[in-house]
Amino acid sequence: MAKETKDYSKYFDFSNAKVLSEDENGKRIRIAGRDIHIVSEPSYKEEKRRGKEEVQVLYDTEVPEEMKGFGDGRFYHITTYGCQMNEHDTETIKGMLEAMGYSFVEDRTKADVILLNTCAIRENAEDKVFGELGHLKTLKTENPDLILGVCGCMSQEESVVSRILQKHAFVDVIFGTHNIHRLPYLLRDAYFNKEMVVEVWSKEGDIIENLPKKREGMKAWVNIMYGCDKFCTYCIVPYTRGKERSRRPQDVIDEVRELARQGFKEITLLGQNVNAYGKDFADMKYLFGDLMADIQKIAIPRVRFTTSHPRDFDDHLIEVLAAKGNLVEHIHLPVQSGSSEILKRMSRKYNRETYLELVRKIKQAIPDVVLTTDIIVGFPGETDEQFEETLSLVREVEYDSGFTFIYSPRAGTPAAEMEDNVPMEVKKARLQRLNDLMAEISLKKNLALKDQVVEVLVEGESKTNAEVLSGRTRTNKLVHFRGPQSLCGQFVHVRITEPQTWVLKGELVEQVVSETAAALG
Ligand code: 5AD
Numbered sequence: 001m002a003k004e005t006k007d008y009s010k011y012f013d014f015s016n017a018k019v020l021s022e023d024e025n026g027k028r029i030r031i032a033g034r035d036i037h038i039v040s041e042p043s044y045k046e047e048k049r050r051g052k053e054e055v056q057v058l059y060d061t062e063v064p065e066e067m068k069g070f071g072d073g074r075f076y077h078i079t080t081y082g083c084q085m086n087e088h089d090t091e092t093i094k095g096m097l098e099a100m101g102y103s104f105v106e107d108r109t110k111a112d113v114i115l116l117n118t119c120a121i122r123e124n125a126e127d128k129v130f131g132e133l134g135h136l137k138t139l140k141t142e143n144p145d146l147i148l149g150v151c152g153c154m155s156q157e158e159s160v161v162s163r164i165l166q167k168h169a170f171v172d173v174i175f176g177t178h179n180i181h182r183l184p185y186l187l188r189d190a191y192f193n194k195e196m197v198v199e200v201w202s203k204e205g206d207i208i209e210n211l212p213k214k215r216e217g218m219k220a221w222v223n224i225m226y227g228c229d230k231f232c233t234y235c236i237v238p239y240t241r242g243k244e245r246s247r248r249p250q251d252v253i254d255e256v257r258e259l260a261r262q263g264f265k266e267i268t269l270l271g272q273n274v275n276a277y278g279k280d281f282a283d284m285k286y287l288f289g290d291l292m293a294d295i296q297k298i299a300i301p302r303v304r305f306t307t308s309h310p311r312d313f314d315d316h317l318i319e320v321l322a323a324k325g326n327l328v329e330h331i332h333l334p335v336q337s338g339s340s341e342i343l344k345r346m347s348r349k350y351n352r353e354t355y356l357e358l359v360r361k362i363k364q365a366i367p368d369v370v371l372t373t374d375i376i377v378g379f380p381g382e383t384d385e386q387f388e389e390t391l392s393l394v395r396e397v398e399y400d401s402g403f404t405f406i407y408s409p410r411a412g413t414p415a416a417e418m419e420d421n422v423p424m425e426v427k428k429a430r431l432q433r434l435n436d437l438m439a440e441i442s443l444k445k446n447l448a449l450k451d452q453v454v455e456v457l458v459e460g461e462s463k464t465n466a467e468v469l470s471g472r473t474r475t476n477k478l479v480h481f482r483g484p485q486s487l488c489g490q491f492v493h494v495r496i497t498e499p500q501t502w503v504l505k506g507e508l509v510e511q512v513v514s515e516t517a518a519a520l521g
Pocket residue numbers: 121122234235236334336374375376405406407408409410
């Protein structure tokens with residue numbers, strides 16, 4: 001359970017911290033000679049709260065005039081960990097930094113600002129960040145003017161902030177997922193005051209529209225909602241990302257129209273639980289199916305969405321998706337476990353039978369649908385039989401692919417308090433068996449595509465061979481084929497000649513498919 005009071009002493013010994021001042025602007029402390037200005041800090045208790053206050057939408061949020069030019073002639077580097085939501089936040093951060101005058105630099109040793117946009121979903125994601133901080137300490141020692149920032153989901157964790165204060169005090173700025181728009185001010189303060197600034201909001205703020213975004217390539221992410229109210233017992237996201245807040249339909253639609261106008265070929269609608277879109281609107285009845293129906297009418301060739309929660313996946317949405325057009329026939333439908341008992345303890349709010357019923361409905365409405373999933377093995381107390389139920393569900397659904405994870409306890413979540421008697425070797429062996437099964441099914445599904453002609457959006461050279469082009473089908477399968485570089489960014493038809501487990505190899509049959517044809521499917 002989340003602890004009632006925030007007390008850093010449970011993580012670290014703060015007896016060496018001296019409070020310098022404390023007022024309505026936060027407190028200033030000194031730890032081992034380093035001055036730290038804590039404007040606001042994360043609190044699990046606050047993050048768990050779900051207030052009834054209405055969320056405001058702010059439109060006038062440009063980077064302030066006085067901050068433009070602050071970064072002129074200076075360089076930034078940002079490393080992104082975790083999910084697409086973080087990737088998209090990084091685009092906003094880049095957009096803001098560039099509006100301030102900063103330019104991106106690949107070589108970190110040349111950067112004036114280095115940011116780590118972090119992920120808290122599993123322990124190994126966090127370990128990577130702490131490892132990286134170790135490397136960055138050297139850069140900071142060589143260049144004391146360098147500003148080092150930590151943002152994203154880890155910043156929202158009490159234990160992480162206290163660990164940085166104690167062990168990585170060379171960090172200059174810590175900010176969270178709710179106050180990205182404050183970055184220009186935080187950088188200014190860190191730069192001029194030469195103290196570490198910690199500003200993390202525990203309560204989600206308003207919805208901020210119109211922040212600049214630096215998008216690259218032919219595919220764009222579009223956020224449709226923020227936060228999650230599902231509180232699956234293993235998951236840290238409802239704490240780090242706050243309560244569910246949907247963007248206004250018109251704002252989403254305007255953004256998609258603009259992306260279509262700019263020539264983007266594919267968009268992915270993002271939310272931690274997109275199927276809950278619109279449930280928070282007090283003034284109208286407009287849900288995810290309604291949004292998809294409206295987006296279907298916009299001339300953007302491909303529309304994806306992620307991530308779905310099976311509980312909120314309603315019949316209207318299935319009906320809209322079945323009409324296809326630009327809505328692709330790929331649904332990522334995380335199941336997490338095939339055992340109703342485990343699902344109950346995960347608080348997933350569906351069981352094996354209702355999940356399978358949903359899958360049946362989807363397959364009936366969209367016979368060529370590709371389903372993918374997320375699965376956690378080794379949840380506390382998972383028995384061999386319960387794991388076998390996961391394997392049998394995977395066999396029954398026949399996912400084309402999936403992300404599989406060993407359960408990782410997250411401080412502050414209910415599952416972290418559950419007794420876990422499953423040894424790590426058993427968890428690893430289960431993961432291996434599950435991965436083997438997923439690979440076997442994936443190959444079977446791909447073999448069925450032999451000699452078929454598929455529509456591919458060409459993304460660029462393949463990673464391993466510059467003469468081979470790489471792209472994706474509507475169902476998000478990776479395709480490799482030979483063809484001229486000029487096809488990048490275009491839709492082509494490819495005949496699959498050599499299907500493999502994770503890639504379809506093929507040959508070009510038609511150079512460019514008209515976008516209208518692509519849009520109409
Ligand atoms: N341990 C392991 N996997 C997790 N996920 C979320 N929280 C945890 C955790 N504590 C997985 C779920 C989710 C995906 C994004 O990450 O499968 O769908």
